[in-house]
Amino acid sequence: xxxxxxxxxxxxxxxxxxxxxxxxxxxxxxxxxxxxxxxxxxxxxxxxxxxxxxxxxxxxxxxxxxxxxxxxxxxxxxxxxxxxxxxxxxxxxxxxxxxxxxxxxxxxxxxxxxxxxxxxxxxxxxxxxxxxxxxxxxxxxxxxxxxxxxxx
Amino acid sequence: xxxxxxxxxxxxxxxxxxxxxxxxxxxxxxxxxxxxxxxxxxxxxxxxxxxxxxxxxxxxxxxxxxxxxxxxxxxxxxxxxxxxxxxxxxxxxxxxxxxxxxxxxxxxxxxxxxxxxxxxxxxxxxxxxxxxxxxxxxxxxxxxxxxxxxxxxxxxx
Numbered sequence: 001x002x003x004x005x006x007x008x009x010x011x012x013x014x015x016x017x018x019x020x021x022x023x024x025x026x027x028x029x030x031x032x033x034x035x036x037x038x039x040x041x042x043x044x045x046x047x048x049x050x051x052x053x054x055x056x057x058x059x060x061x062x063x064x065x066x067x068x069x070x071x072x073x074x075x076x077x078x079x080x081x082x083x084x085x086x087x088x089x090x091x092x093x094x095x096x097x098x099x100x101x102x103x104x105x106x107x108x109x110x111x112x113x114x115x116x117x118x119x120x121x122x123x124x125x126x127x128x129x130x131x132x133x134x135x136x137x138x139x140x141x142x143x144x145x146x147x148x149x150x151x152x
Numbered sequence: 153x154x155x156x157x158x159x160x161x162x163x164x165x166x167x168x169x170x171x172x173x174x175x176x177x178x179x180x181x182x183x184x185x186x187x188x189x190x191x192x193x194x195x196x197x198x199x200x201x202x203x204x205x206x207x208x209x210x211x212x213x214x215x216x217x218x219x220x221x222x223x224x225x226x227x228x229x230x231x232x233x234x235x236x237x238x239x240x241x242x243x244x245x246x247x248x249x250x251x252x253x254x255x256x257x258x259x260x261x262x263x264x265x266x267x268x269x270x271x272x273x274x275x276x277x278x279x280x281x282x283x284x285x286x287x288x289x290x291x292x293x294x295x296x297x298x299x300x301x302x303x304x305x306x307x308x309x
Contacts, residue, residue, distance in 0.1 A: 007171060014179045031197050034204070035286050041220060042287040046300040056298065091252035092287040092300045 032130040032149070039093055040132040040147040043101075048084050050075070053139070057084060061103055062141040065114065078116070085118045098152035100124050106135075106142045126150035196307070200284045203305045207247060208288060212236070215291045222288045222303070224249055229290075230265045234274040244308050246275040251290045251301040266294045269301075281306040 044058040053063040054072035063070070064077035072080060089099055100123035104115040123129060129150040136143040207213070208222030213232060215223040229249060237247070250257065251269035260268035283306035290299045 007168065007175075010172065010175060014175065017179075017183075028193075028197055031201060031284070034201065037220075038208075038222075039287040042289050042300050045223070045289050045298055047297045088300050092302055094285070 029130070033132070036130040036132040036147055036149045039089075039099075039149070040101075040134055040145065042092060043085065043088050043147075044134065044136070044145070046084075046088055048080055050080060054080055057081070057088070058136050059138055060084070061116070061145070062136050062138040062143060064116075065103075065105065065141055065143060066139055068114065081116065082118075089119070093149070096151055097149050098123050100148040102146045102148075103136075104144055106144055108144070123148050123150045196282070199307065200305060203241065203245065203247075204284065204286055204303065206241070207303060207305065208286070210240070223298070224288060224290045224301075224303075225293060226251075226260070226266060226271075226290055227293045229271040230260050230262060230268075232271075232273070237273050243274075246281070246306050246308075247273045248275065248304040248306075249288065249290065249301060250304070251292075251299040253299050266292060269299075275306075276308070280309040282309065283307075 044056070044061075046057055048054055048057060048060055050060070050072045052059065054060040054077060060072070060077055060080050063072075064081060068078075070077060085101065089101075093099060099119040100121055101118040102115065102124075103117075105111065105113050108115060126148075129148050131149075132147045134145045134147075136145060213224055213228050215225040215228075217223075249271045253269055255267075255269050257270050258264065258268040260271050283304050285302045285304040288301055288303045290301045291297075292299060
């Protein structure tokens with residue numbers, strides 16, 4: 001009886017050890033972080049096809065926050081973002097990934113205010129996700145941009 | 153009767169010791185194959201990361217003034233050759249940079265520039281490879297427009 005218990009303990013110990021040693025994979029998460037950060041930078045720097053102050057995505061974001069309700073070449077800045085960001089994301093991200101992009105002023109949690117969201121919000125609740133953060137300081141704005149990626 | 157019980161005891165003890173030895177052997181083999189597999193994939197990812205980062209920031213291909221991410225310049229990409237790249241990265245790899253614009257995919261040569269959106273370095277057809285990609289920006293020098301695209305780096309098996 002004691003021998004059987006000993007055997008079970010040994011087997012369980014080995015199983016737990018194998019399980020934990022298979023979990024760590026630091027290099028793949030490093031690649032995921034690099035990918036997410038590159039995706040965020042790429043989208044922010046891309047030209048929208050509109051003139052200043054809407055020439056790039058980041059410029060359009062900051063001007064949409066500073067002067068809400070204004071237009072660029074007759075189009076609402078928020079409409080330009082709604083039209084450009086999903087198209088860009090779908091063009092460059094891997095098809096198996098889903099994204100959630102949030103743009104909000106610094107200290108939004110305390111001060112509140114406007115907040116722009118793109119993509120699927122459930123991505124932020126996923127356990128296996130990759131996050132990239134950037135700041136937009138153009139035209140005196142202080143905006144926090146967060147991109148979350150997870151497999152769909 | 154007592155002698156038989158002793159023999160049975162010895163038999164069980166020997167069986168237990170043998171089972172433990174077999175289990176430890178199986179465990180060590182599984183652990184060895186698992187660690188060597190994960191080390192292999194870690195080395196591959198590190199190689200890929202090195203290649204992607206170096207390619208993304210290489211001054212011969214990029215527009216000046218961007219510290220983070222990459223801003224490839226289309227004229228520099230068109231002028232660069234596989235031979236130039238192989239002097240830096242060695243052999244056994246390929247790279248593709250594709251601008252995701254409204255144009256259909258078209259390979260860039262000196263003759264087609266700037267009406268093209270794909271640059272390929274050192275690609276050999278028919279060979280097996282493993283590829284990784286990251287989003288990048290491409291600066292179109294003639295129109296001064298920044299496009300989004302992807303950089304795909306592959307290693308031949």
